Amino acid sequence: MTFELHASGDVVYKRIERMEEVSSAEKVPETSEEQGEGREEEEKAEESVSEPAEKADDERTDEKSTESETRREGKEGESGSGSEESEEEEKDDGGGEEDAGQMMASREEKMARLRELHRRRLEARQLNHREVVEEDRRSKLPANWESRQRKVEWEEEDEKARQEAEAAGEDYEREKMMKTSASELERLQRKKKKNPDPGFTDYAQAQLRKYERLTKHIQPDMEAYQEQKLEMGADFYPGVNSLTHGGAGKVSKEALERMTQDLAKQVEKRSKFSRRRPHADNQDVDYINDRNMRFNRKAARYYDKYTAEIKQNLERGTAI
Numbered sequence: 001m002t003f004e005l006h007a008s009g010d011v012v013y014k015r016i017e018r019m020e021e022v023s024s025a026e027k028v029p030e031t032s033e034e035q036g037e038g039r040e041e042e043e044k045a046e047e048s049v050s051e052p053a054e055k056a057d058d059e060r061t062d063e064k065s066t067e068s069e070t071r072r073e074g075k076e077g078e079s080g081s082g083s084e085e086s087e088e089e090e091k092d093d094g095g096g097e098e099d100a101g102q103m104m105a106s107r108e109e110k111m112a113r114l115r116e117l118h119r120r121r122l123e124a125r126q127l128n129h130r131e132v133v134e135e136d137r138r139s140k141l142p143a144n145w146e147s148r149q150r151k152v153e154w155e156e157e158d159e160k161a162r163q164e165a166e167a168a169g170e171d172y173e174r175e176k177m178m179k180t181s182a183s184e185l186e187r188l189q190r191k192k193k194k195n196p197d198p199g200f201t202d203y204a205q206a207q208l209r210k211y212e213r214l215t216k217h218i219q220p221d222m223e224a225y226q227e228q229k230l231e232m233g234a235d236f237y238p239g240v241n242s243l244t245h246g247g248a249g250k251v252s253k254e255a256l257e258r259m260t261q262d263l264a265k266q267v268e269k270r271s272k273f274s275r276r277r278p279h280a281d282n283q284d285v286d287y288i289n290d291r292n293m294r295f296n297r298k299a300a301r302y303y304d305k306y307t308a309e310i311k312q313n314l315e316r317g318t319a320i
Contacts, residue, residue: 199298218262
């Protein structure tokens with residue numbers, strides 16, 4: 001017979017002693033009374049043994065129930081923590097997606113800015129190249145190309161308007177004067193009368209013209225002149241018997257300063273005019289040297305209005 005050792009140690013020892021007594025009693029024949037007493041004692045011993053065993057079973061069931069409850073609570077805690085972790089993971093995933101979206105947006109914005117800068121750089125390069133080409137073209141042109149171009153355009157427009165007026169049977173000069181204001185006409189007339197250029201006739205006339213051009217900016221002090229005239233009286237115009245010759249007429253510092261400034265301007269202007277004039281490539285060469293060029297220019301000033309048509313016919317080969 002086997003017994004479980006789930007009770008306390010005293011109970012086990014008592015049970016073993018009782019078993020020994022029972023085994024000895026089986027060997028000795030007993031009477032009916034003894035058998036009855038033995039049965040009662042056996043029942044009591046079984047009750048005494050079963051009570052702690054039941055208590056131990058109850059304790060074990062309680063322990064199992066507590067363990068199951070703790071396990072259940074642990075599982076619930078784990079499930080709760082798992083759900084919290086899953087929620088946190090979902091949040092982390094959502095935050096990661098948002099960060100990735102922001103990074104992509106910032107990257108696209110940077111790429112757009114880079115493309116815009118690249119486009120501007122190419123546009124600036126093209127404009128710079130165009131300006132360099134235009135500047136090189138202008139540098140190869142004559143110095144007064146722009147003014148000559150404007151003059152040619154004005155002449156073309158004037159000739160076109162003249163032809164239209166002649167085709168319509170109108171007087172072009174009269175129409176032109178009617179479109180020009182009176183103040184503009186007066187200004188042009190004053191300019192022509194103020195300093196007309198008759199051309200070179202002789203050296204005396206050229207010297208006189210130069211003297212007038214140089215002295216017109218130096219205006220005399222008429223007040224000082226009249227005061228000196230009143231002071232000196234008849235001696236203002238010295239004669240043969242006058243003793244004041246060379247002793248009067250002291251020049252003021254202001255007049256000397258004015259004369260010095262005028263001389264400096266003349267020197268500066270002369271230095272500019274002393275340079276050799278460049279030859280214009282598009283002009284006709286009808287001279288053999290500089291002296292002949294000046295002579296032809298002077299002759300053209302007076303005779304071009306008569307010989308221009310003859311010269312054009314000779315150049316075209318349509319002269320009669």
